Amino acid sequence: MDYTKLKGDKFGLLKVLVRTLWVQLLLPIPPRAALIAFYSCQPLFIESLVTYLSHSDPDPNVGYGLIGAAIIIYSGIGISYALYWYCHHRLRTMVRSILVTETFKAATRVRLGAGILINFTATVIASMKWHKISGLAGPVAAIMIFAAVFAFMPQLISPPLTFAFAQNPLNASTMFSSLSFLTLLTQPLSQLFQSIPELVSGLACLGRIQAFLELEPRRDYRQPQVEAQSCGMEKSSKQLNLKSTDCIVIRDANFGWKADKFVLNNINTQIPAASLTMVIGPVSSGKSTFCKALLGEIPFSQGSFVMSTPPRHVGFCEQTAFLWNGTIRENIIGFTPFDRERYDQVIEATSLRFDLATLLQGDQTNIGSDGVALSGGQKQRLSLARALYLPSDFLIPDDVFSGLDADTEEQVFRQVFGPDGLLRRRGSTVVLCTHSVRHLPTADYIIALENGSIAEQGTFVHLSTRAGYVQRLEVGLKPEGEDTNADDEPGPCPKLFEGQTRTGKKLDPAITVNSTQSSTLNASAEAGARQVGDATVYKVYIKSMGWFVAACSLFFAALWGLFTNYPTIWLTYWSDATESIHPAHPNSYYAGIYALLQICAIIALLLLGITLFIVYVKKAGANLHQQALSTLICAPLSFFTNTDTGVVTNLFSQDLNLIDTELPEATLNTLFCIFQSIGQAAVMLTSSVYLAISYPILGGLLYFVQKYYLRTSRQLRLLNLEAKSPLYTHFLHTLKGIVTLRAFGFIPNDIHKNIRLVDSSQRAAYLLLMIQEWLNLVLNLVVMVIAAVLTTLAVRLHSNWAFAGASLYSLMTFGESLSGIVISYTRLETSIGAIARLKTFNEAVTPEDRDGPGEEDIVPDTNWPDRGLVKLCNVSARYISTTVSNTDSESDSNSVVHGAAKPPLALKNITLTIHPGEKVAICGRTGSGKSSFLALLLKLLDPLPSTSNNHNHEPPVLIDNIPLHRIHRATLRQRLIAVPQDPVFLPDGTSFRANLDPTNTATPEECQRVLEAVQLWGFIQEQAEGLHAPIRAGTLSAGQRQLFSLGRAMLRAIIRLRSTSSSYKEGSDSHDQGGILLLDEVSSSVDRETERVMQEIILAEFRHYTIIAVSHRLEMIVDFDRVVVMDRGEVVEVGNPAALKERAGSRFGQLVAAAAA
Structure with a gap:
């Protein structure tokens, strides 16, 4: 789609769509013209039949001709209607495909800025839902109600006005033919009124999409050396000092996220090729901005930026690891072909092999949304492994060591960046932004940033001998060839092949995800989604709105059916009166009653709309949302570990949106069509009671049609919803990781993936539209049969001409009412499936709060905990909930319960007393259980039942002498x-x-x-x-x-x-x-100076508090009273940091030595 020529035009996108799809736009015109022609024949047919029946001795041949005309007219309506909507839906599907694809492509081109992508994301996704209105606030609901009422105004008001002011005498032929013409004229007007909100919403959506497409694309200011010379830059390559050994040269450059404010100023530097350049600096000095500047991602720049040869792929690692919701292997290889040898290299280099060996599914383990199943250090190493696997010789890791312990950090650095590391062997150019300044001696070149500019740059030997930022860091030069950690490397582990599973001791139970065992919530939710026929779901629906509101809805719908169909019968009485020589009442009497009935129909519709769109939404929507929110807030930690965030997101977005928008609309339309059809069927019986014989046959036919249709359409609707979810998820995922995807060169692959997802999402949607048109065709053909039977009975039995006219007039819209019942009921079942999923969600998720005797029955005083005493006695705990006996202990951590391997223990036999006001540090290798210790104190992790009955008969955990299991969870988390x-x-x-x-x-x-x-x-x-x-x-x-x-x-x-x-x-x-202060790696992303400031703040502001701090930064805990060293969930060492540091063979001493290496 060529959009550039009309850029800036208010309706540019609409014009481009017209020019692109002009053939598809013209295709619906012929069948629509035929449909209008057949519709226009209906009044003429009614007039001819009524006139024929008014004769005392009509010609039989004319009657046979009328029967044939009925068959031709109504079969023509059915066929032309189906062809018109077939062409219409093809056009609609094509438009959606184009808009989704173009929007996605534009998202991959848009430059980064101050929230540009984020601000447009929700708007663009909402724009894809052409026929939805997000959120039924009061004014919007009122607009929908009045739009529906005004849509029926012309159809209900025009007949009384026409007949009241008619100049010529009225008879049955004139009345019903006129009424038919008025219906044909007012129905398009009614549809126009109903379409106004959707039309306005559609144009607004197109406008927002167009605004997104018009966003300024990313401009890559990086220039290759040849291009820079050929463009006649002011400085030659010699002036730029672009040597053969330089990969990048930047001169007099400024970079910023806003046009009027640069983050980096006066940048003059060069990046040596095939070397390790380290970028350091305090917090907010511009390190991450410098990384993105090297990628060409900064929206505003000045100066020159020349590269020797721009790489097609750059191995970029964001500060916050960007991961897919997929398996570990999928995250590492991305869109790159699988290479076993290279894969094993990066697994070994990033020390992931030991972690993979602890996972039940190995590298086929699904890590969940944003890697929720992994620890922080594991996520960073996985991101680094992906960058290493990429076929690129240029890498930019941004602070990839912030979540790693000293031992693992040293090991990964040596194996990846060290003199004999993987990148050195490959001859790669690496720019490493980090706060881990202890590795500076290994760097070939150092760039120190401070306050948005380069404070100093050069080799470590040069910078360490001159007064400056690097010298102030007091980093010692590592002796050449020293290998401080060679003996600490884990033993060899067999290679993990595809599909192979492992068992063993676990680093951190939070990383265990059994991909073969489907989530209970997913399975339950899916079953609930399809069990829409369950009467209990309708009971929940009615209960949510209230029985009185439900009864009022039925009553107002019945009134609507009565007041819209009885006026047709009233016209027969009026026509009989006009034919009478001495009428009992004047025309004004009949006209007044007729108008009153139409006004009552409008009032009934208004009351039904208010009941469903305002009263219901306010009451039922709020109740259902509150129930789901309460369930989510009270869900245990294992729920969030095992459940994809997309499942929960769908519950609170798609399902609640269905309840607030589509469900009341589907209920209104279903009630509307049911009572409308009942009234029309009753009116048609007035022509001939023999028509009632066909009703059971018609009912049986409709039953089998709806059974087949509902069974198919229900599944297609659910498939349609499920197919759209990956599309939206992929769009949001791309926006979140756009920098990484661009750097990796994955954008073309990502666009192809989006196209595949669009195609997949369109299949179910298109098939659903086609099956709806199949239903319409079948029902229109049924109406054709009814019309033929009705005409035959009227001709052969010489029925009352007035009632025959009334019957044929009702037959004009009977087909639409029949198809409306089935379609609306299908939408009702689909929408009410949202309530079924919420019901299943509320029932399936077991709240973490315990309401048993002696459980969470204490709400301490407001000043609790005022001392900060913490006692743990023989505590063991595991994350994933399983059915365990009270005799569970660490010895059976690998046993089997109900045929499934029990997850390893997160904490094993922890016995520890932390005294009031004591400062205690928790340290250990990544995944050793440090964060689990804090989770235990916050009741995010519960002790095993067996630990409640220890040999001392003491509670497993005490805080200020109150048993932890008796403290109300919400109160506990507020006080700590x-x-x-x-x-x-x-x-x-x-x-x-x-x-x-x-x-x-x-x-x-x-x-x-x-x-x-x-x-x-x-x-x-x-x-x-x-x-x-x-x-x-x-x-x-x-x-x-x-x-x-x-x-x-x-x-x-x-x-x-x-x-x-x-x-x-x-x-x-x-x-x-x-009080009690819990700290979990609070200084992992700050420099040494900021870390020192944070430590001073913590020790000063919380000097009377008991502080329990998890930290990989061992410099931060030297002033603490005690240190607790953990390994695989066990406390292996406790003591004073200074004493343990000097003790021979101390685990803490080994960690300090690794950190100082």
């Missing part, structure tokens, strides 16, 4: 202050203030104080709106996010002190209230 490794922020657009103080209980002065303490106040002041400025993706660097998270913890401590201490004075430090 925890800082997670991955900082949590509210959705994009929320303010700094809302993210810092979600409860809005702190004063502005308190907010400023904590932000000043974590050195972020200056950054906040630079924002136009200060604390009320919105936070968007990329606003804060990874280090700043961790500082902000620490500031939030400080603010919680201040608020807690203020609310529990009567002697508290703002800004005062004279208090001694204790």
Whole structure:
């Protein structure tokens, strides 16, 4: 689709679609013209039949001709109707394919910026749903109701007005032929009114899609050497110092995310080819921006950027690992062909073989959305393995060691970046941005950034001998050839082949994902989605809206059927009165009653719409959402580990959207069509009671048709919904990892994948449309048979001409009502399937809260925990819930329960006492159970039942002498202050203030104080709106996010002190209230200086607290009172850090030695 010529035109996209699909646009015209012609014959046919029946001695041949005319007219309507909608749906499918594909292509071309991609994402995805309205707020619901009412206004009001002011005498022939013509004229007008909201929504969607397509594409400012010389740049290659040994030369360059503000200024540097360049600097110095500048991703740039030869593929590792929801192998190879030898090389180099050996499915383990089943260090090593597997000699890893322990970090660095590492052997060019400055001696070239500019650059030997940033780091030169960790490498592990499974000791139970065992929720949800005929689901539906609301809906729908069909009978009485010599009432009487009946129909429709679109949505939507949200909040940690986030997202987006939008609409249409059809069938009986004989046959035929149709269409509708989900997920996934995909050169492959997903999603949608048109054709042919039978009975039995006219007039829309019943009921079943899935979700997810005797029955005082005493006695725990006996212990961690291998223990026989005010550090190898220890204290992980009955008869865990299992979970998590490794922020657009103080209980002065303490106040002041400025993706660097998270913890401590201490004075430090602070890798993404500042803040602000900190940064815990070393879920060493460091053979000493290497 060529869009460039009409770019900037308000209706440019619409014009391009017309020009591209002009043939498909013209194809529906012939069948539509035929359909209009056949529709126009209906009034003439009714007039002819009524006139024929009015004669006392009609010609039989004319009657036979009328029977033939009925067959031709109504069969022609059915065939032309089917052909028209067939062409229409083909056009609709093509338009959707084009728009989805073009939108995706545009998303891969759009430049990065301040939330450009993120801001458009939701809008664009919503635009794909052409016939949906997102969210039924009051005004939108009112618009839909009045649109429906006004759509029927012309059809209901025009007949009374026409007949009331008619100049000529009225008879049955005139009345029903006129009424037929009015119906033909007003039906398109009614459809126009009903289409106005959809038309406006469709044009708005096209406008938003067009705006997205018009976004400025990414401009690659990187120029190859030959191109730079041929373009006549101001500086020659000699002036740029582009030597044969240089891969990149940057001169006088500025890079930024906004046009008026550069992040990096006056950058002059070069990247040596086939070497290791390390980029270092404090938090927010511009390291990540420098990485993206090398990739050509910065939207605003100045200066020159010359490359010797731009690589087709760049092995880029983002600071936050970007992973697919797939297997480990799929994440490593990406779109690259599988090469066993290269694959084994990268697995070995990144030390993943030991981790794979612990997984039940090996490298076929599904890691879940964003790698939820992996630890932070495993995710980073998996991202690094993917970059190493890529056939590229240029790699840019960004802070890939932040989640690794010292031992694993040293091992991975040596095997990948070291003198004999994989990249050295390949002769690759590497630019490594990192806070792990202990590896600087290995670098060939160092670039130190500070405050957005290069503070110094050169070799380590050169920089370490001159006063500057590198010298201040006090990093010693590693003796040449020293191999500090050769003996610590894990033993050899057999190669993992496809489909091979492993068992063994586990590094961290959170990484276990059994891909062969389907999630209970997925299976239950799928079963619930298809069990839409379950009466209990309808009971839940009715109960959610209330029995009174349900009864009112049925009553108003019955009134609608009565008041829309009885006026047709009333016309027969009116026509009889006009033929009478002495009528009982004047025409005004009949006209007034006729108008009153039509007005009552409008009122009934209005009341039905208000009941379903306003009363129902407010009541049922809120109830169902609250139930699902409560279930999700109370779900245990194992639920989030084993359940793909897409399943939960669908529940709270697609299913709740169906309940709020399609379900009331489907209910309205179903009730509307049912009572409309009943009324029309009753009117047709007035012509001849013998027609009733055909009704059972008609009912049986419709039963088998709907049974076949519903069984097929229900599955197609569900397949349609399921096929769209991967398409939307893939779109969001591409936006999230667009930088990585561009760097890897995967965009063409990703576009082809999107096209395949579009094709897949279109199959079910197109087949569903075709089966609907098959139904319409069948029902229209049934109407043709009814018309032929009705005409035959009227001709042969010489029926009452007025009632015959009324019957034929009702027959005009009877076919639409019949097909409407089946189609609307199918939509109702599909929509109510959303309630079935929510019902299954609420029943299948076992809440983590325990309501048994002696379980979670204590809500401590507001000042608890005021001491901070923590005692653990012989505690063992595992993540994934299984049926275990009370005798479970670590000895049976590999046994079998109900035929399935039990997951290994996360914690094994932990016995530990942490005294009030003590500062305790938890350290150990990646996956050793450190985070599980914190999860236990927060009741995210429950002890095994066997540990509740230890030999001392003590509770397994005590906090300030209160058994942990008796403390209410929500209260516990409010009272303990925890800082997670991955900082949590509210959705994009929320303010700094809302993210810092979600409860809005702190004063502005308190907010400023904590932000000043974590050195972020200056950054906040630079924002136009200060604390009320919105936070968007990329606003804060990874280090700043961790500082902000620490500031939030400080603010919680201040608020807690203020609310529990009567002697508290703002800004005062004279208090001694204790508490518990849990820290999980809070300094993993910051430099040494910032880490030192964070340590000072923690020790000063929380000096009276008991602090339990998980950290790989051993420099941060040297001032702690004790250190607990863990390995494979067990406590292997406890003691003072200084004493353990000096003890021979100490595990902690080995970790310190590895970190200092």
